[in-house]
Amino acid sequence: MEQKNVLITGASRGIGKSAALLFASRGYHVFLNCRTSVDELQKLKYTIETLYGSTCDILPADISHSDEVDAMFQKIYHSWDALDVLINNAGISHIGLLSDMSNEEWDHVLRTNLSSVFYCCRAAIPAMVARQSGRIINVSSMWGTSGASCEAAYSASKAGVNGLTRALAKELAPSNIQVNAAAFGVIDTDMNSQLTEEERSALSEEIPIGRFATPDEAALMLWNIATAPEYMTGQIIGMDGGFL
Ligand code: NAD
Structure with a gap:
């Protein structure tokens, strides 16, 4: 069987890193995007190649700049016709x-959270259309649906990701390209490292399942979306411990 590939933006840590390890363990060639943490990704590349015998490339680029995204895709198209899976994962929060x-x-x-998804999709789509296959998974948040106090820009950006996902799914369905979003609840990553112990336990109490999700659980969700039946497209799929 032909080897498949996946590009994961923001793969240096958190959800992106867990997803990189999971896709590599299932035989994918993994393109690891990062903004600055190339050293961290060298360790991840070593793990992927020695532990799983998979291949990977490190692609440094600040995905909030379209010229850097376009240059990153040129490197991908140097050796591959198209992406099989694009995971638009990189993101930042802003509290205040x-x-x-x-x-x-x-x-x-x-x-960072919304325009980057546009830049990456625009660069990925023509090759996917030419091949009449591909999967795009956008990492969203439950705050994109419900809104979070003191996270207005973040909530707006993720609501934008949801709208972009639904629109693009319609646009690309005739080309057999599925576009879905994973709307995560609270995942235990560095993004939440600024929370105090009190804030962590107060937030956990609000989550019916009683805890944050692990990055590995989030990665498994991304894998499940990547391997779901082709008929599933245009969905904003929640994984929030019952929060919403
Ligand atoms: P994280 O902070 O651990 O990782 C974010 C990654 O994105 C890092 O590798 C970072 O370097 C990268 N990144 C940020 N800006 C970038 C840029 N301009 N160019 C390239 N890379 C960039 O956070 P995480 O929790 O793993 O978040 C991953 C995604 O999951 C984000 O889109 C986030 O909004 C979403 N999400 C997270 C949570 C959560 O509770 N952690 C919940 C819902 C959704």
């Missing part, structure tokens, strides 16, 4: 009152 937020902070969150 909207009234205290500067234009630059707003733009930074929207560019």
